[in-house]
Amino acid sequence: MNQTxxxxxxxxMAAGTIAVATSAxxxxxxxxxxxxxxSAFNATTVEDxxxxxxxxxxxADSKEISVEAPDIAENGAVxxxxxxxxxxxxxxxxxxxxxxxxxxCSSYITTSAVDGFVTGRIKMRxxxxxxxxxxxxxxxxxxxxxxxxxxxxxxx
Amino acid sequence: MAxxxxxxxIRAWAxxxxxxxxxxxxxxxxTGLRKDKATGKKIPxxxxxxxxxxxxxxxVLTCLWGPGVSKNPFLSFRLKNAKKGDTLKLSWVDNQGExxxxxxxxx
Numbered sequence: 001m002n003q004t005x006x007x008x009x010x011x012x013m014a015a016g017t018i019a020v021a022t023s024a025x026x027x028x029x030x031x032x033x034x035x036x037x038x039s040a041f042n043a044t045t046v047e048d049x050x051x052x053x054x055x056x057x058x059x060a061d062s063k064e065i066s067v068e069a070p071d072i073a074e075n076g077a078v079x080x081x082x083x084x085x086x087x088x089x090x091x092x093x094x095x096x097x098x099x100x101x102x103x104x105c106s107s108y109i110t111t112s113a114v115d116g117f118v119t120g121r122i123k124m125r126x127x128x129x130x131x132x133x134x135x136x137x138x139x140x141x142x143x144x145x146x147x148x149x150x151x152x153x154x155x156x
Numbered sequence: 157m158a159x160x161x162x163x164x165x166i167r168a169w170a171x172x173x174x175x176x177x178x179x180x181x182x183x184x185x186x187t188g189l190r191k192d193k194a195t196g197k198k199i200p201x202x203x204x205x206x207x208x209x210x211x212x213x214x215x216v217l218t219c220l221w222g223p224g225v226s227k228n229p230f231l232s233f234r235l236k237n238a239k240k241g242d243t244l245k246l247s248w249v250d251n252q253g254e255x256x257x258x259x260x261x262x263x
Contacts, residue, residue, distance in 0.1 A: 036205045041222035078226045097224060101189060105224030108233075113216040115174075115234035120219075121226040123187070 041104050046096055046131065049104040053094050054133060054140055062087065062141035067132045069147050076124040076149040083143075085116030087136035093118050094135075099128035124149050166260035168235070168244055175238035175262050179231045179246055181207065187223035204229065207248040211235055238262055 040052035050057045068082040083093050093116070094107040105122040116134070124130075129144040163182040168175050181204065188201025207219040207229075217233055235244075242262045249255040 036220060041220075080230070082232075100224050101187075102222060102224060104222055106222060107220040109218040109220065111216050113211060113214070113236055115236060117234050118217075119230070119232035121230045123185075123224050123226050 037107075040107070041102055043104060044102060046098045046103045049096055049102070050133060050140075053104055053107055054092070054135055056140060059133060059140035059142040062134075062143060064136075065132055065134050065141050065143035067130055067143050067145040069130050069145050071146075072148045072150060073124060074150055076126065078121050079124050079130075079147060079149075080119065080121050081130055082117070082119040083132040083134070085132075085134045085136060085141070087116065087134060087139075087141055089137040090116035090134055091137075092135040094133040095120065095122060096131040096133060097122065097124050097128050098131065100125050103131075164246060164248075164256060164258040166244060166246055166258055168238075168260060168262040170238055170240045170242075170262045173237060173239065175235040175242070177209070177231075177233055177235055177244060177262075180228055181231075181246075181248060181256075182228050183248075183250065185223065185225055185227045185229060189223075202250060202252055204248045204250045207231070207246060209233075210245040210247075211238060212242055213245075235262075 037053060040049055043049035043052050047057050064086040066084045069079060073079045081095055083095060085093060090110055092107060092109050095105045096103045097105055106120055108118045110116065124147060127148045129146050131142060131144045134141045164179065166179045168177040183204055184202060186199050186202040190199050192199050201223055203223045204221050208215055209217040216235060219231060240262055243259055244262060245259045247257040
């Protein structure tokens with residue numbers, strides 16, 4: 001565990017530095033790639049994934065964050081999820097599904113040039129909550145929405 | 157694996173000084189957990205790790221994707237301070253080192 005956390009911390013720090021460096025035009029985007037947080041995506045529990053991607057599991061439920069997803073997803077392979085954040089200085093939006101083998105689905109690093117809003121499509125193994133984890137102003141905010149997955153496609 | 161088509165579709169519309177961007181990347185996004193029914197062997201993981209969106213040469217959004225992102229991933233976001241004719245560049249790279257770049261103009 002410690003090892004994972006250590007690697008991760010290094011990864012995040014590296015990511016932070018590189019992001020700054022990139023925005024300053026010092027590095028080419030190709031370099032940023034090295035910072036893909038492998039440990040976060042390989043984590044098998046929500047806690048580990050949160051720790052790995054955001055550095056902490058202490059996240060407060062927030063009304064400023066909203067998760068839009070279908071109540072019933074007929075096909076778990078394609079679930080459209082929209083995360084909106086009204087929080088000021090939204091830096092990162094991550095989408096997690098606790099029931100998936102690796103809970104972390106995607107993570108979006110936003111800049112001030114975009115609104116705190118992202119839509120994407122994810123896979124869901126089975127009925128579960130979809131958790132949005134937003135890093136804004138150095139704080140962690142979450143919101144979730146349950147999505148029922150019916151693979152049969154009968155809409156039940 | 158190499159003969160797959162590499163393609164991306166980007167659409168962006170400007171309205172009131174901002175723009176809505178929608179994009180689809182055609183990619184199979186294999187998780188590495190699925191088995192080939194015919195051979196019983198696992199299909200190796202193959203997914204996009206990182207997609208970068210640049211607006212007029214400036215990185216505005218970085219998407220870190222894992223195997224949990226659906227096949228042919230879709231992405232939509234709002235760009236502030238954008239106008240018609242601005243260029244938008246999306247580039248991605250996957251875990252097997254394949255990459256692609258596409259450019260579009262905001263309509």
